[in-house]
Amino acid sequence: MISFIKSLYLGRRLFYILFGISILFLLSYWIEFLYSPTWITASFILVLLFFDMIALYRNNGIEADRMLPEKFSNSDENNVEINISNKYGFRVYTEVIDEIPVQFQKRDFLKKIVLQAHDQIVFDYKLKPLHRGEYVFGNLNLYASTFLKLAKRRYVFNKDQMVKVYPSFIQMKKLDFLALDQKISLHGIKRIRRIGHTMEFEQIKEYVRGDDVRTINWKATAKHGNLMVNQFQDERSQPVYSLIDCGRMMKMPFEGLSLLDYAINSTLAFSNIALKKKDKVGMMSFSNKVDNLQKASSKLNQLSRILEALYNVDTGFYDSDFSLLYSRVRKHISHRSLLMLYTNFEHMSGLKRQLPFLTALSKQHLLVVIFFENTEMTRLTKIDPENVSESAHQTIAEQFSNNKLLMAKELHRHGIQTLLTPPEDLSINAINKYLEIKSRGLL
Structure with missing residues (x-):
């Protein structure tokens, strides 16, 4: 009985009718001949409501299923499929409300569908997560009503389904073609002039x-x-490491995604390309301590191991210890390797504090320091100021943008390879840098 009461809802149409009947009863106080027809109408509506409920509760007439992929790809559109079957022998009007994970802060999901007798329909919708981790879906609620729409029956399916959000493997697959030797010309992909050859x-x-x-x-x-x-x-089986700075500077958000997540997505795509080029791939994440270390390998399961390691990478809002990074690299990476260091510097003073450790790393390995353009500052430099306040903001933005260029030149002056890139172009630019290094035989 309790389950029946919980599943029964009265339709909006019934409330409109009841409101009209109450008005007629009120008018019948002055217009007496309306009293009897109003009672007849009310009784007729109650009979219709009774038969409407019998039609809905005669059997379990609706089956539905939420079909989730094995895992979601971070910062990409992911499909969620809903399969609905009508077991009733008549047309059913349904309202589908899916309880989307709390991380999306979306509470307006509503899909209205008309199902013919014994019909089945499949529809999908897309979700774009911006954080890695576990996402829990609540109930898949379906409200069914007949053509009378006086009552609704609520069906509940797929309670508490969980899916994990991993680094962007969709982006990784999109960039797979860059592993081919004959690359087609596409926007954002530059041709690398081969200087000399490897041996x-x-x-x-x-x-x-x-x-x-x-x-x-x-x-x-x-x-x-x-x-x-x-x-x-190109020489093969060369060790290539992605070093990911998990310090507080990597928590800065751009387009809803943190710099750390941009770096993680890039690491996965870059590692996939390097493995297809027959190199050994590893990764390390650090802040005030080294959290993850995957030794370079070219085994078939290496990409899966890196994916699992990247899933657990997070920032603790600590200042990054580059001296610790240098000591761990020296201890664990004995062969000369390509080190792709994902970090960020906002001030020249911050770079100069870490420059001795970066220079020491570059003497033993081929170091590429990857840091980020502040795209918001770049946007401010291109606007036409309309008042003194906007002009002051633009001046500050130009100073920040110039500081980034000065930092890149300072690194070049110390013989360190540098990549200054907008966050959204990080993956393609990092892969291009790797291909350039391979084609020039620098490693």
Whole structure:
């Protein structure tokens, strides 16, 4: 009985009718002949409501299911599918209310669907998470009514479903093609001019116009009677590490996503490309301590291990200890490696405090310092100020933007590779930097 009461709702149409009947009863105080027809109307409505409830509760006429993917991709649109089946022998008007995880702060989800007799429908909607972690869906509520719409029956399905939000594997898959040697020309992807070649031999082939004459193989030329050249390929199985700064400076938000999450998404996409280029990939996250360390490897399950490690990376709002980073790198990474350091500096003084440790790292490894443009400051530099206040804001913004460029030049002056990038272009620019280093044989 309690479950029946909890599932029964009265329709808005019934309340409109009851309001009209109450008005007629009020008018019948002065107009007496309205009294009897009003009672007849009220009785008729009660009979209709009774039959409406019998039709809805005669059997369990609605089945529904929320189909979630195994995991969500952070900062991407993720599909959630709803499958609804009508077991009634008549048309049903339904209202679907899905209790979306609290992280989205969305309480206006409502989908109205008309289901024909014994019909089935599947629809989907998209969710874009901006934080990693566990997301719990509440009830999938479905309110069914007949064409009378006097009563509604509530059905509840899929209570407390949980899905984990991982770093952006959708973005990783989109950038898969960059692992190919013959890259097509797309917006945001620059061509890398190959300077020289590496010394890992691939094959001997016939000379074609444009080949480096210094690679001519004279013995093979004499044997075949045609010019033959040695062809080289990028060196493989080189250790590549992503070093992720989890300090408080990486908590800054841009477009709803923190710099740390941009770095994590980029690390996953970059690691995937490096593995496809046959390099060994590892990662390390640090702030006031080293939280995660994955040794470089080219095993098949390495990308899954990195994905799980990145899922748990978070910031504790501490100041980052670069001296600790240097000591851990020196202890755990013995071979010369490519270090992609994701961090952020807002002031030259902050960079100079860490510069001795960065310089020490660059002497033992090929270090690439990746930090971020402040896109809001860049936007302010491009507006036309309309008053003194806006002009002052623009001056400060230009100073901040110039400081970023000065920091990049300071790093270059100490022989450190640098990448200054907007947060939204981080993944593609980091991969381009890696491909440039591979093509120039710098590692």
